[in-house]
Amino acid sequence: MKISVAMASYNGERFIREQLDSIRAQTRPVDELAVVDDRSTDDTIRILKEYREEHPGFPIHIYQNRTNLGYMKNFRIAAHQVSGDLVLFCDQDDIWMEDKVETLSGIMEKHSDALAVASSFDLIDGEGKPVPQEKRPGWCNHNLYHREVEEDALVPVPLTDLLLHNFCQGCAEIMRRPLVDAFVKEYRGRIPHDWFANLIAARGDGLYFYNHPLFQYRIHGDNALGLAPDVSWKEKFSPEVRTLDARQSRNVLLELHRIAPELFDRMSQDPTAREAQDQKDFIQDYLKAVEEKKTFRMLGMYGNPRYREIRSREGWAADVFCTVFGKKPGKM
Numbered sequence: 001m002k003i004s005v006a007m008a009s010y011n012g013e014r015f016i017r018e019q020l021d022s023i024r025a026q027t028r029p030v031d032e033l034a035v036v037d038d039r040s041t042d043d044t045i046r047i048l049k050e051y052r053e054e055h056p057g058f059p060i061h062i063y064q065n066r067t068n069l070g071y072m073k074n075f076r077i078a079a080h081q082v083s084g085d086l087v088l089f090c091d092q093d094d095i096w097m098e099d100k101v102e103t104l105s106g107i108m109e110k111h112s113d114a115l116a117v118a119s120s121f122d123l124i125d126g127e128g129k130p131v132p133q134e135k136r137p138g139w140c141n142h143n144l145y146h147r148e149v150e151e152d153a154l155v156p157v158p159l160t161d162l163l164l165h166n167f168c169q170g171c172a173e174i175m176r177r178p179l180v181d182a183f184v185k186e187y188r189g190r191i192p193h194d195w196f197a198n199l200i201a202a203r204g205d206g207l208y209f210y211n212h213p214l215f216q217y218r219i220h221g222d223n224a225l226g227l228a229p230d231v232s233w234k235e236k237f238s239p240e241v242r243t244l245d246a247r248q249s250r251n252v253l254l255e256l257h258r259i260a261p262e263l264f265d266r267m268s269q270d271p272t273a274r275e276a277q278d279q280k281d282f283i284q285d286y287l288k289a290v291e292e293k294k295t296f297r298m299l300g301m302y303g304n305p306r307y308r309e310i311r312s313r314e315g316w317a318a319d320v321f322c323t324v325f326g327k328k329p330g331k332m
Contacts (some may be wrong), residue, residue: 003105004084008074010038012092013047013307016235018093020051021097022215024058028102030088034081044092046261068079074195075170080184087180089194091168093218094125097223102148104174106153107210115173115179116197116205117154117216118168122211126220133195140211146309157209159272160201162195163256163279164249164309167209169217170194175201186259191251199252203260227305237318239329245310291331295323 005023008014023141025034052060063081065074075089086105100119106140107117120141123131132279133142140149146169147154157167170193175183183197195198201207256276257264264280265272287295301307302316 001086002084003028003086003088003101003110004032004034005030005088005090006075006078006080006082007035007090007092008038008071008078008178009032009035009040009044009092010068010071010074011040011042011043012210013040013042015093016044017047017051018108019092019094019096020048020091022098023090024055025098026101027097027099028105029103031059032082032084033058033063033090034078035060036081036289037062037294038071038076039063039072040063047100051123051161070189073189076184076187076189079180082180082183085177086174087177088174091169091171091218092169094121095216095218095221096174097126097214101174103214104210105251107208108174111154111208112325113206114176114208115201115204116173116175117208117210118157119173119210120212121172121217122213124216125216125316126218128216131219141209142217145209149209152210152212154208154210156205157198157202157207159199159207160275162198163252163276164306166192166195166198166247168194168198170197171215171217172195174272174331175176177313179204179206191248192257194250195252199256200259233317237322237326239290239322239326240310242315243287244317246283246286249279250287253280253283279306289323290319291329293323293326295320298323310326 019165023030035048048062053061061081065077086108088101104119108114123133125131136143138148139146146165147161161167169280173194175197176239179197179201182200187193187196198207235284253276262268263276266277267275281303286301289301
């Protein structure tokens with residue numbers, strides 16, 4: 001079984017060599033590593049070429065986009081370049097545990113129904129030091145997945161768990177070839193690439209989470225996407241920040257509607273379809289309350305469990321305050 005790694009790079013000179021070292025040190029060697037660079041302006045390309053020359057037996061292929069596409073669309077290009085039966089997405093600045101490929105590919109071999117499997121991770125900073133993080137009750141995977149999962153357990157991830165939140169990063173996953181092909185064909189860059197691939201996998205009842213750390217996920221100032229971005233108090237009161245999760249969920253539902261329109265048939269008796277429709281109705285209602293500054297409607301929002309998925313008690317207070325005293329925003 002051929003195993004490929006698809007890496008997206010951009011201005012990664014600081015960490016990319018360490019990531020390459022960790023891939024080359026895998027107990028199950030990869031058969032192919034495709035690195036697609038998104039027009040880096042630093043020494044990333046030079047380092048990649050030097051690494052290929054230093055390790056001629058390491059199957060690394062280097063590509064560079066003609067224009068900067070952004071990290072999401074760049075991953076689609078990277079996925080298109082690989083030909084493995086199993087494919088792992090890869091960031092440029094993480095560190096893989098030496099058994100990551102062996103462990104994830106072993107799970108795929110044992111579970112023929114699995115289209116994608118994601119692992120957990122350890123969190124490190126720019127210096128490679130552990131980053132402590134307080135666990136939220138009812139969550140796991142460093143507060144990415146809103147479900148309690150026992151350590152070292154392998155569990156299926158239902159589609160309904162993806163309507164408000166993604167549960168992992170793409171760099172945590174291994175994917176089967178049919179899923180990669182569907183991703184390359186259907187992805188439009190409107191939502192995060194990993195979230196979109198997970199929608200396809202979960203729609204086919206083939207998405208799994210393995211709650212065991214298999215890589216070190218690095219948080220630093222240059223991340224394309226971090227776990228906990230700092231937001232000022234002023235920004236927290238802006239409608240753009242307050243509705244970020246809701247608008248993201250709306251985009252996810254729109255993409256889900258595009259690839260699985262049968263879920264939005266009002267006559268459907270499928271529980272997943274009913275949940276998707278109810279979620280869409282809630283998101284529309286919430287964004288309309290923000291747009292039109294509906295104070296009483298917003299006061300009642302906190303009783304809705306869907307609302308509490310995207311807004312804290314403090315966030316609810318900010319929403320209510322802004323319906324009374326804030327400026328009326330444009331269309332969300």
